[in-house]
Amino acid sequence: MKILELPVPEQVKEVLLQLGISELFPPQEDTIRAGVLEGKNIVLASPTASGKTLIAELCSLKHVLEKNGKVIYLAPLRALASEKFEEFKKYTTIKKADGRKVSVGVSTGDFDTADNWLQRYDIIVTTNEKADSLLRHRAKWMDDISLVIADEVHLLNDAGRGPTLEVVLARLMQVNPDIQVLALSATIGNVDEIASWLNAKFIVTEWRPVTLKEGIVLNDEIQYKDGGARKIEKKTHIPTVNLVLNTIKSGGQALVFASTRKNSVSAAKTVAQHTGDALSKPMKRTLEHEAEKILSSGERTQISENLAEFVRCGVAFHHAGLAGAHRKIIEDAFKEGKIKVLTATPTLAFGVNLPARMVIIQDYRRFEPGYGNYPISVLDYKQMAGRAGRPKYDKVGESVLIAKTSDEADYLMEGYVMAKPERIWSRLGVEKIIRGHVLATVASDFAHSEEGIYEFFSRTFYAYQYDVKAIKGIIGKILKSLYEEEMIDLSGDNIYATKFGKRTSDLYIDPLSAVVIRNALKNEPANITDFGLLHLISHTPDMGPVMRPYARECDVLALQLEQHRDELFVDPPNEWDDHLTYEQFLGEIKTAVVMKNWIEEISEEKLIEQFNVQPGDLYRTIENAKWLLHATDELAALFGAKEILPLTNELVERVSKGIKKELLPIVHLEGIGRVRGRIIFHAGYRTIEDIKHASIEELANLPTIGPRLAKKIKEQVGGFVKKDEWEKLDTEQEFKQKALGDF
Ligand SMILES: Nc1ncnc2c1ncn2[C@@H]1O[C@H](COP(=O)(O)OP(=O)(O)OP(=O)(O)O)[C@@H](O)[C@H]1O
Ligand SMILES: [Mg+2]
Incomplete structure (x- = not known):
């Protein structure tokens, strides 16, 4: 079916034709014929890269332009939400009947608000959690939604995200019985069940626009699903490195999936040691520029320094602990072909379009506290593999799993490559x-x-x-x-x-956490301190698994407990009555100690080393702590615990930045976090006023600042930057960089 034949407004067709999309893919055609544009509820289950988004786009525009409707697009992950937001933007030049242009908004952040500004958008892209919280706030505009798109709906099966998604869909259908539901899914064992639940028709296809060659790597050979095989030059003894070098040599890019954040960083490090020779001089210069961009935007941390170092070699890692600004730079540079190899956690496994000719799945096992190691599902495997061979970028894609023995190779071939995805099950009943x-x-x-x-x-x-x-x-x-x-x-x-x-x-907190906090507020300790509050939030279920105390740490933690006893909001259990509860309590003390060190500006590396925590756990704890301190602050206001308020208020800020109190005035500036904040403070600029009086040159000469950031800082404090003064500084720096790049 041709785009020109579609029953959608002409302007929509023009946008698509200009992008070179002139004909529908077969699954798209099936969905149109099933009545998606006439308002039918549909579940479309088709392989990765088969163009499910375009159906969502056409249907959305039909609602906005012809039905005076409003659309909500549910994406399970932030990375996907921002990609879909970018994709919808291409329609914002189209005018609606009222003369205004089609508008698209995205909202994934802060859960404690009704976000009324979203009201003015026709199409709103958001995560499941954000949509759930908007529904809780009864944002008025949600009653006007006429179409809901649930992308990656098979994630109903995900213990974390699934329950939220089904509650959101059930609520939207309750609030608005006429709403049209369009659910997009990978091929799974029970599409019919999801469709019947949503009162929808279903379409299942096996069609993919670009061939995806799936296989297993054993030693230096890829064995493909279809029986074929291919040797890979054995330049090192590490299969991932050999595969990556082979891909770069053939002009392609590779995406490596690692099971944890830590593994994604170490994979990037290993690969980066070998990619240098494969890069041309001009490419190295381009990459140097990208590395500088990383260092001069967002906070400068051990992570960003590592990232910049690898980027110089054409390699980057990608995980949820990266700052938003850095993630964007990495994603763009990979899409533009500058970064050749991306090592990622499974957060990139769903829905995104990347130029990965080769996907390498390093580990088919995951570790989860309490469960140990378990093999991933076929569904998850198919999603990762499906990032390779995307029609926008490549003519063919390859995906491989790495096996260490021939038995393992047989197991992987049968259990993943040849296997059919599972049925999915609701995870709500807990x-x-x-x-x-x-x-x-x-x-x-x-x-x-x-x-x-x-x-x-x-x-x-x-x-x-x-x-x-x-x-x-x-x-x-x-x-x-x-x-x-x-x-x-x-x-x-x-x-x-x-x-x-x-x-x-x-x-948006667990009622049990709220009860813990409320009870604590009623039972204030003799001494109200940061530590006591940090322990209190570590005691709530929303903190998640607390940091595990190692046997050798227990004595020190017990000592800490005694030292802080009169600051605790919660009575410690008796060690001899219930040893397990006591150990759990020491874990909470450990979490509080780590957080306390974090806000005393102890470096990340030191925290990770000293307390033996994984970087991922550290970031997760910081995120949760921020949120729970905000909740404590709100509940303290509700229960009139006035003496706690100034402290909770201040702690939210301090935990989110990891700083001592004295840096609070200056870290509000963009690009200034704990490290640069401390440098600026040491140089004698302690307030915004001080910074206003500093010259741009003085700021630019401070370590880790440089001319670009100095300019940004001055602009933020309302200072005036003379054009020639800044240009001179910037050219000097560029010159230095060029010189470095050539040698
Ligand atoms: N009819 C078409 N003609 C040409 N290109 C198309 C067409 N439809 C979609 N595409 C392109 O195909 C690519 C993949 O589409 P999309 O991201 O929608 O896949 P998907 O089915 O959602 O895959 P996944 O399951 O991985 O999310 C996009 O780059 C899109 O622009
Ligand atoms: Mg998709």
Whole structure:
């Protein structure tokens, strides 16, 4: 089917034709014929790169331009949300009937707000969690949504993201019974079930526009699915390095999947040691420029320095711990062909379009605390493999798993390459997950009776797969405990949320965390300190698994516990009564100690080394701590704990930046974090006023600052930058760089 024949406004066709898209791919044609443009609910399950997004785009524009509608696009991950946002932007030149242009917005951040500014957009791209929190805030504009697109809907199976997604879909269908649902999925074992739950038709195809050759690497040979094989030149004894060098030599780029953030960094390091010879001089100069960009934007940390070092060799790592600015530079540079090899955690496995001719999956196992090592699902494998061979970039793609023995090669061939993806199952039926949603159902006025709550949950995928009776027992138990904790109350037969319940739900924290915090606020220690608060939040379930205390650390941590005993909001358990609980408590103390060191400006490397924590755990803890301190601050305000407020307020800032109090005035500037903040402070600029009086040259000469950032700083403080003064500094630096690049 030709684009020109489509029943969509002419301007949409023009945009597509200009991009060289003139004909639909077969799965797209099937979906159009199934009535997606006439408002039918559809689940489209087709292979990676088969063009599912275009269907979402056409359907969205149909709503915006012809139905006066509004669209929400649910993306499971931030990286995907920003890519889809960029893709939708191409339509923002089109005018609507009211003369205004089509507008697209993206929102993935902060959960504690109704984001009313989103109201003015026609198409809103967001993560599942953000959509859930918007629904809790009852953002008014959400009632106007006429189309919801659930991308990567197979992630219903994901224990972390799945339950949120099904609650969001169930709520949107409840709020707006006429809403059209378009769900996009990988091929899975039970598309029919998802479709029947969503009251939708389903389309399943096996078609892919670009051939994807899947295989297994053993020693120096790739064995392909179709029986073929190919030798790879054995330049080193590391298969990943050989594969990468081979790909670069043939003019391609490679994407390496590692199982953890730490492994993604070490893979980048290993690869970067070998790629130097494969890069031309001009390319090296270009990369030097990219490295400088990384160092001069965002915070300068051990991570950004490593990243810049690898980028000079055409290699980068990509994981959720990277600063947004750095992630963007890396993604763009990879897409532009400057970075040749990207080593990534599975956050890049879903939906994104990258120029990866070769995908290398280093490890088919994952580690999860409490579970140990387990093999990934076929579904996850297919998603990673599917990043190779994207029609925009390559004519053919290859994906390989690395085997160490021939037995393992057989296992991988059968268990992944030849295997069919699994069925997916709802992960909602767990008390810990449901309790927040039960509270939200009442607090955000979705239901005010026990029956109403059951009615809501009967709309979920869980109820579809297992029958709502299966969770009635859990819901009853949750309601009882929410009542006992004074989060909900009764007025006649009517269940309503108390202020405490409503605030908890809006803060997007687990009700149990809120109870821990509320109880602590009622039971203040003799001495209110940073440490006590940091321990308190570490004691809540939302902190996730606390940092594990090693046997050799226990004595020191026990000592810390004693030293801080009069600062703790929570009574420590007795070591001899319950050893496990006591050990867990020491883990919380450890988490608080690490956070305390973090805000005393101890370097990341030192924290990682001294406390034996993984960088990923450190960042996750910082993120959670920030959020929970904000929640503590809000709950302290609600319960009138005034003496705590100044401290919680200040701690939110200090934890998010990792700084002592004295740096607070200056770290608000963009590009200034803990390291540069300290350098500027030491140089005698302690306030914004001080910086206003500094000359650009003085700032530029400080270590790690340089002319570009100095200019940015001066502009932010409202200082005037003379053009010639800055240009002179910048040319001097460029000159220095060029000289370096040539030698
Ligand atoms: N009809 C078409 N003609 C040419 N190119 C197309 C067409 N439809 C889509 N594409 C291109 O195909 C690429 C892959 O599309 P898309 O990202 O939608 O895949 P997908 O099916 O969502 O894959 P995944 O399951 O990996 O998310 C995009 O770069 C897109 O521009
Ligand atoms: Mg997609």
